[in-house]
Amino acid sequence: MLKAKPFVKWAGGKRQIIDKLLKLVPVEYNTYYEPFVGGGALLFELSPKCAVINDSNKELMNVYKTISTDKGYEETLKILNNYEKKHDEAFYYKIRNIDKDKVKFSKLNDYERAARTIYLNKACFNGLYRVNSKGEFNVPFNKKLKINTYDGQNMTLAYVYFQTNKITMLSTDFEEAVKDAKKGDFIYFDPPYDSENDNTFNSYTEDGFGKEEQRRLAKVYKELSDRGCYVMLSNHNTTLINELYKDYNIHVINAKRNINSKGEKRGNVEEVIITNYEVDIEFED
Numbered sequence: 001m002l003k004a005k006p007f008v009k010w011a012g013g014k015r016q017i018i019d020k021l022l023k024l025v026p027v028e029y030n031t032y033y034e035p036f037v038g039g040g041a042l043l044f045e046l047s048p049k050c051a052v053i054n055d056s057n058k059e060l061m062n063v064y065k066t067i068s069t070d071k072g073y074e075e076t077l078k079i080l081n082n083y084e085k086k087h088d089e090a091f092y093y094k095i096r097n098i099d100k101d102k103v104k105f106s107k108l109n110d111y112e113r114a115a116r117t118i119y120l121n122k123a124c125f126n127g128l129y130r131v132n133s134k135g136e137f138n139v140p141f142n143k144k145l146k147i148n149t150y151d152g153q154n155m156t157l158a159y160v161y162f163q164t165n166k167i168t169m170l171s172t173d174f175e176e177a178v179k180d181a182k183k184g185d186f187i188y189f190d191p192p193y194d195s196e197n198d199n200t201f202n203s204y205t206e207d208g209f210g211k212e213e214q215r216r217l218a219k220v221y222k223e224l225s226d227r228g229c230y231v232m233l234s235n236h237n238t239t240l241i242n243e244l245y246k247d248y249n250i251h252v253i254n255a256k257r258n259i260n261s262k263g264e265k266r267g268n269v270e271e272v273i274i275t276n277y278e279v280d281i282e283f284e285d
């Protein structure tokens with residue numbers, strides 16, 4: 001079966017460690033939950049029949065919701081074809097700056113907003129999603145003169161996947177998103193990264209995700225584990241994460257990171273994948 005791949009480039013996207021994640025996924029489970037879905041690398045790879053996906057980023061979740069309906073899918077692609085023709089630096093800033101006018105922005109319909117989000121993702125620097133304190137998208141142009149905003153076959157695969165399976169889409173806080181998870185369900189948490197020092201790029205939305213949020217997430221992890229769910233979580237190999245999840249199985253892996261506020265810090269960073277169930281595996285590289 002052909003599977004879709006992420007249709008947006010997303011900070012912390014998991015395509016690079018997907019093989020390692022797959023080795024740690026439980027053999028069988030009921031509903032799949034991904035409360036920090038981002039680009040949805042693991043979601044598409046597993047393509048579960050029943051899933052609950054969530055991200056606090058409303059514009060991102062509007063893309064998922066829109067392209068899963070007939071009209072939304074068709075209209076979004078129509079607009080993107082038009083944007084590709086008009087694409088240049090001035091056009092990028094024209095589309096980017098729509099959210100500076102709150103009234104104009106509120107008049108966009110779902111597929112105009114979805115097309116804008118996909119277009120900005122493909123035409124902005126490094127596929128970053130960053131907004132200022134007023135909630136206005138502020139990532140600069142990536143200077144590419146020609147862009148492909150979507151891969152036709154991939155978009156169709158994503159649309160068909162959403163149409164033919166039972167996928168609930170939410171845009172709320174992670175804790176709310178998993179409240180109905182039951183024994184036998186599988187939850188994969190991929191939160192914004194923790195860092196030993198606090199200058200790593202991790203403000204995906206207006207809210208940010210600090211140490212207190214990491215602690216709150218660890219409590220939710222424990223509650224779900226005690227409820228009999230399978231729970232997997234990825235993060236950096238930091239002191240805090242090791243302390244918070246010391247009662248579970250911590251698998252250390254190497255991952256290449258591309259997005260960092262300081263260029264010189266790019267490179268290999270140790271990541272951990274934590275499971276509340278035993279998996280007999282050791283990663284060597």
Ligand SMILES: C[S@@+](CC[C@H](N)C(=O)[O-])C[C@H]1O[C@@H](n2cnc3c(N)ncnc32)[C@H](O)[C@@H]1O
Binds near residue numbers: 011013036056204208
């Ligand atoms: C590391 S990214 C997820 C990457 C994703 N697994 C992928 O493969 O592309 C973390 C995501 O968490 C979202 N987020 C941040 N705070 C959140 C919260 N409190 N509840 C839900 N989602 C949140 C961000 O918008 C971001 O998309």
